[in-house]
Amino acid sequence: MILCCPTCGNSFSSDTEDIKCDYCSSDTEILISDEELSSLDKNEIYNISEALKEKYKNDENLKYSKGIWEAREEKHRIDTANQQTQEIQNKIINHKITTGYSFDSYTITSYISIISGNVVLGTGILSEFIASIDDMLGTTSSPFEHKMEKAKTLAVEKLIIKSVSIGGNAIIGVDFNFFTLSNNMIAVSANGTSVVIEKTC
Structure with a gap:
């Protein structure tokens, strides 16, 4: 299954429920169940997860924190950029x-x-x-x-x-x-x- 934190939008796969968010330590909810996952194309899971978590980004969600959410997204962008840079450097070194x-x-x-x-x-x-x-x-x-x-x-x-x-x-x-x-x-x-x-x- 894929869990999501309603506070910061952090999502991750897990075998069990009731796991705290590893970014902000808030409670998480099931975003995509195991049954739903089995019917999805693996290449589309990330895009579907990103679309589904948008439901948390509104004032009706009392757990939602815009500041924490945006900080997590920025950290994710930086981590992704650093990872891509490292991958390119490794490819150059090992070429x-x-x-x-x-x-x-x-x-x-x-x-x-x-x-x-x-x-x-x-x-x-x-x-x-x-x-x-x-x-x-x-x-x-x-x-x-x-x-x-x-x-x-x-x-x-x-x-x-x-x-x-x-x-x-x-x-x-x-x-x-x-x-x-x-x-x-x-x-x-x-x-x-x-x-x-x-x-x-």
């Missing part, structure tokens, strides 16, 4: 990426889309000057290399974020294109295919 076209112990179940992550960075006059001297001497340019690595890292981060946003959990066939632009600028484009993979047994 798999390869220059190849497969992952050991995983099967590709869906090919979503070809994606790109593009970054443009300024090299700076000093970095370019050092690079030109090192070029003449045949040595490497650390400041310039660091800029390139930074641009490459940022391009990969953008690539992963784009993949997550379209429902992917991995990227295959990753490659990079580097461009030098005017005004001491460099551009890096990371390209790949966003896919969905599943762990094989």
Whole structure:
């Protein structure tokens, strides 16, 4: 069954009645019985619950507290936003990426889309000057290399974020294109295919 608090509108599933609200400690009432639940589509239960609890939001309900109700709704919005942010961060952290076209112990179940992550960075006059001297001497340019690595890292981060946003959990066939632009600028484009993979047994 689903219980609801007439004071703050907090609703939750329970196996027993007469349970205090875990938000404001007020008494709760049955919002949807077990019998009613069995006849409902699981995907619609939340929307139906939200609609049914509106009956408590009026002055005829002596237990109703507008302040507590609105505070609970705001807390719910914040908690939901934080949860969604954490879920996205976890997806980004756990996102798999390869220059190849497969992952050991995983099967590709869906090919979503070809994606790109593009970054443009300024090299700076000093970095370019050092690079030109090192070029003449045949040595490497650390400041310039660091800029390139930074641009490459940022391009990969953008690539992963784009993949997550379209429902992917991995990227295959990753490659990079580097461009030098005017005004001491460099551009890096990371390209790949966003896919969905599943762990094989």
